[in-house]
Amino acid sequence: MNQQSGFVVRAPLAEELSVLAEHEPPNSGIAASHFAAHLLGQVSFAVAWDGSKPLGYVVLDHESAAHRPELKHLFVYPQARRRGVAGSLCDWGERQARALKFSVIYLAVGLLNEPARNLYRARGFRSIGEIVQTSYEYPDSDGRLRLITEKDEFFLKSLSGPE
Numbered sequence: 705m706n707q708q709s710g711f712v713v714r715a716p717l718a719e720e721l722s723v724l725a726e727h728e729p730p731n732s733g734i735a736a737s738h739f740a741a742h743l744l745g746q747v748s749f750a751v752a753w754d755g756s757k758p759l760g761y762v763v764l765d766h767e768s769a770a771h772r773p774e775l776k777h778l779f780v781y782p783q784a785r786r787r788g789v790a791g792s793l794c795d796w797g798e799r800q801a802r803a804l805k806f807s808v809i810y811l812a813v814g815l816l817n818e819p820a821r822n823l824y825r826a827r828g829f830r831s832i833g834e835i836v837q838t839s840y841e842y843p844d845s846d847g848r849l850r851l852i853t854e855k856d857e858f859f860l861k862s863l864s865g866p867e
């Protein structure tokens with residue numbers, strides 16, 4: 705429980721996927737695909753909840769990422785931003801990585817994504833000097849797939865210090 709804001713970060717239950725889908729473009733199945741990978745043990749998937757209301761989510765990829773473990777897909781719903789939700793989701797990811805005996809944690813952040821870059825820098829993440837261009841299809845608000853190309857920079861944080 706985040707003492708100041710009163711929300712909790714935990715894995716969703718199968719029956720909660722429909723609530724998460726209400727926050728997604730139609731038929732995109734974003735939470736459902738993260739949940740399926742979570743059940744297979746490839747990733748850990750967690751959602752921040754205010755009671756039964758989801759606020760955002762994050763994935764820790766400890767199997768397939770080039771740099772492991774990698775914090776991925778951090779997203780806070782627009783109406784829940786600037787309340788510390790992303791910070792709590794990152795706290796969860798770092799705790800999860802420690803529990804899995806990793807001593808570092810990676811993530812990739814867009815070169816132009818200042819909100820996220822501020823968040824990660826403030827938490828002690830630093831660039832490893834590796835920039836990758838990624839292209840992926842993402843559904844727009846009508847559910848139509850759009851090809852998105854962006855340049856991401858890898859950041860690293862050591863987990864060996866005190867929490």
Ligand SMILES: CC(C)(COP(=O)(O)OP(=O)(O)OC[C@H]1O[C@@H](n2cnc3c(N)ncnc32)[C@H](O)[C@@H]1OP(=O)(O)O)[C@@H](O)C(=O)NCCC(=O)NCCS
Nearest residue numbers: 778779780785786787788789790791812813819820822823
């Ligand atoms: C980036 C994002 C996850 C931040 O979520 P959030 O819950 O609003 O973040 P928090 O409230 O935990 O903010 C923590 C810190 O991050 C930084 N930050 C967050 N949003 C910011 C903004 N819009 N502008 C500047 N700094 C910002 C600040 O340092 C903030 O601390 P402060 O509020 O004390 O100033 C959210 O804006 C989001 O989901 N964006 C779209 C998806 C995305 O970019 N994900 C990251 C992929 S790498």
